[in-house]
Amino acid sequence: MRPGVRSGELQLKANLAEIMESIQGEGLLVGSRQVFLRFTGCNLRCAYCDTPASFEPLAYCQVAKVTGRGDLWEQVPNPLSVEQVLEQLENYSSQWISLTGGEPLLWADFIKEIGTSLKHRGYKLLLETNGTLYEQLDKCLPYIDVISMDYKLPSSTGIDCGAKHAQFLTVAGNKPVYIKIVIDAKVKRVEIEAALGIITDVNPNITLILQPVTPIRDAVSPSIDKLLDLQKMCREKISDVRIIPQIHKMMGLI
Ligand code: SF4
Numbered sequence: 001m002r003p004g005v006r007s008g009e010l011q012l013k014a015n016l017a018e019i020m021e022s023i024q025g026e027g028l029l030v031g032s033r034q035v036f037l038r039f040t041g042c043n044l045r046c047a048y049c050d051t052p053a054s055f056e057p058l059a060y061c062q063v064a065k066v067t068g069r070g071d072l073w074e075q076v077p078n079p080l081s082v083e084q085v086l087e088q089l090e091n092y093s094s095q096w097i098s099l100t101g102g103e104p105l106l107w108a109d110f111i112k113e114i115g116t117s118l119k120h121r122g123y124k125l126l127l128e129t130n131g132t133l134y135e136q137l138d139k140c141l142p143y144i145d146v147i148s149m150d151y152k153l154p155s156s157t158g159i160d161c162g163a164k165h166a167q168f169l170t171v172a173g174n175k176p177v178y179i180k181i182v183i184d185a186k187v188k189r190v191e192i193e194a195a196l197g198i199i200t201d202v203n204p205n206i207t208l209i210l211q212p213v214t215p216i217r218d219a220v221s222p223s224i225d226k227l228l229d230l231q232k233m234c235r236e237k238i239s240d241v242r243i244i245p246q247i248h249k250m251m252g253l254i
Pocket of ligand 1: 042043044045046048049050051052101102103130
């Protein structure tokens with residue numbers, strides 16, 4: 001039995017798309033070495049999604065054997081138990097674990113179950129989430145060190161997630177959290193204004209990151225002028241507003 005694991009606790013399994021180590025390419029922890037647990041399934045369908053292959057459960061989880069490179073994978077049958085995931089983590093040296101997807105909070109019970117073991121081993125947990133499943137967040141919040149919450153715009157998802165984002169930020173409470181908004185050429189100022197109102201009503205001191213979309217399918221990068229204009233507008237409501245692109249993609253890393 002592993003340290004931090006009590007007999008009879010390891011019951012749940014999760015369907016994972018990938019386990020791999022790379023550098024974090026987005027957000028406030030950009031550049032840090034992390035292991036990514038990419039869960040399958042998502043409750044949204046963003047126009048710029050770069051992981052649509054993981055919307056449905058997969059027969060195998062791909063486990064990367066080389067840090068940052070996608071050229072040597074082992075296929076592990078799904079679903080994986082907590083014990084199996086912990087074993088895979090022993091192959092990597094990162095202190096940070098990124099819970100990502102898909103939408104990881106669809107697996108909140110599993111995260112809650114593995115969370116105790118990960119904390120006992122000294123890992124720090126980053127939750128990368130679309131910021132809509134606030135009831136599921138409540139279940140695993142004690143195990144999360146930092147929340148990277150996407151604010152989803154109507155022009156990207158086709159729906160208004162504002163009320164759910166407000167609830168999510170409220171549940172997050174005092175937990176370290178920053179917000180990312182992916183900006184493509186179609187984003188309208190009025191959408192950002194609405195987002196700013198919702199965010200600042202709950203947490204006016206939050207860090208906001210404007211992330212220019214990496215072009216994919218119909219999603220086109222915004223101009224530099226547009227990004228700077230939106231940053232200026234956001235800074236009238238939030239003091240810390242940063243523009244950070246996906247640097248792992250610029251470097252050719254997974
Ligand atoms: S929330 Fe994330 S995983 Fe889900 S559709 Fe949007 S970009 Fe893809």
